[in-house]
Amino acid sequence: MRKGIPLMEQVYKSNHRKIATFLSVIPGLGQLYNRQILKGVAFLTMTIAFLVSFWDFFAEKGLWGLVTLGTQVPRDNSIFLLVYGIISILLLFFAAIFVFIVFRDAYKNGERRDMGQRLNTIREQYRNLIDNGFPYLILSPGFFLLVFVVILPIIFVFLLAFTNYDLYHQWPAKLMDWVGTANFTELFGTELWRSTFLNVFAWTLVWTFGATTCQIALGVFLAVLVNQKDLKGKAIIRTIFILPWAVPAFVSILIFSGMFNETFGAINTVILDAVGIPPVDWLTNANATRLALIFIQTWLGFPFIFVMVTGVLQSIPEELYEAATVDGASALQKFRNITFPLIMFSIAPILITQYTFNFNNFNVIFLFNGGGPSVSGQKAGGTDILISWIYKLTMTSQEYAIAAAITLIMSAMVITVAVWQFRRTKSFQEEDMM
């Protein structure tokens, strides 16, 4: 029921809306029938152009390739066919949206004719398009980029996890096939894979919680410490404390890998030597490497938290502390009941991203010691986390399909935990956010 139109006139006088919608089976004809010549010709041209440029692509490579992954070597390259298949599906998805818009437009305008209303002139249509279409117009460049460099690879990994793509199923010698859930069965069914996966996963969790919690604790502690009113030289102290953040992480990590070097590094030759502790084999003993890694990530990561918390502390009203002092609260009580909850309330969403960041923190693991030291009877190094293990499986041993399966499991976990956490934090539920 449209507002402002007398009830009598809402009775349809003709059947244009149905005819126009039906004619839209060929996009553009419905619009031509509604005597919107320019729009109709435009839709028709777009349809023809789309079919002419992509027909061969769909028929010969795209969809056929996606189903079969090729039948004949060396003519068919399974990987190429998979990519073409995904692109075809994406294009068809866009085409479906286009067709839906065309149908809707034909129906709406037919309905107006049925009710004896005037259709928009070309000028009005143009204004309408610019006005209502504006958000779509400015979204589209970023959207297309996102589809092709972010979403396409994700779909690709997802599909790859169900194929047998590895060193032995590669173009030009061999085709690859769909294998269903065989990769997952192998990952959890074979002793070697399962024990490696569980070890890597366990260390990934310890690493994520250990390193992130250390860096957050240190950052909050130092921010509160430096924020004391009677502490002098705040500006210079803060500048020094931010330095680890300002030096590019890959530089710091490589520097540390030199400092922890067992023969020439300063940790063994200078620092431990000075206190009389015998040299530690930082790079060849897995536990020592783990300790060093957590230390390094704490060093790298605390300044970010420090800066955030410093910002939050400035915004806590002084009256809260004054009232607490009057009530005779101790410094610890003030921290526990005022400062800490307020900090947590403000930075909780950022803390979650810190955990997910370390879960995927490839740089520090790979640059420090290449995920090593190597462990006998395992397919991963002693300090490999999931992401660095995936890198090795891809770049070194070419176990693409298994690596894709692990990626799939890993992404599912990160998303589940993060979404669950985000829903619990308050800022997500605010009306205005969505």
Next chain:
Amino acid sequence: MSMKRQRIIRLTLSYLVVAIMSVIILYPILWVFGASISPGSTLSNFSLIPENPTWAHYREIFNLNESSYMIWYWNTLKICIITMLGSVLTISLMAYAFSRYRFWGRKNGLIVFLILQMIPNFAALIAIFVLANVTGLVNSHWGLILIYIGGAIPMNTWLMKGYFDSIPRELDESARMDGAGHLRIFWQIIMPLARPMVAVVSVFTFIIPFTDFILAKVLLRTEEQYTLAVGLYELVAREYGSEYTTFAAGSILIAIPIAILFLSFQKYFVSGLTAGGTKG
């Protein structure tokens, strides 16, 4: 009296913590500087202030015949600046649409962005490697730039949208009354007011390609195309630790400009991040 003593103890302990932390932070930086002026290529007889300090490693780095360092520097700057400009433009436009317009697909779009921001763009490492092979973008800077821009979109759009939301709507509504168009409001009202957040997003999107190692390592193949991260890693990794002193000189030379840039931007971080990221 006891109040005063308590205060002295508290402050002394605080300064002690600050001093210890400063040593832990500054020592590696001084150590690498010491390494960069040590003679020879390894650090077998290393001390913080070497006996025969030498600038040879710095000279070597600036010599185009001996080292590709300057080429890597140029590559990195080129990639970072193009990525930054491209990202800030697309991200601002997308955030403007999400913040100011109500359109079909808006809510679902935001949820998709939220999920995508949790999947780092190198989680699809295998795909990126294979796709680059398929599309011939291996060893090309443009491939990297496109991936960096695409990967920066989800998270930074959320950040920027949060900030745009905090700019009063009355401002653009009254401009609309005065006859300003969509783009004019964006350029002349929203963007100037969002300057702190634009600064934050600029630095973020500049830093990502600068510090990224994994994507650059996967895509770039020849020494002339390397970025600093890959190039310096190769210096250290080539024969383990063999070029450590040269690497140290290279590290000092990158760290200084980045640290200056960073420290001069830091005041925006606090205000920008707390306002856009958390609405605290």
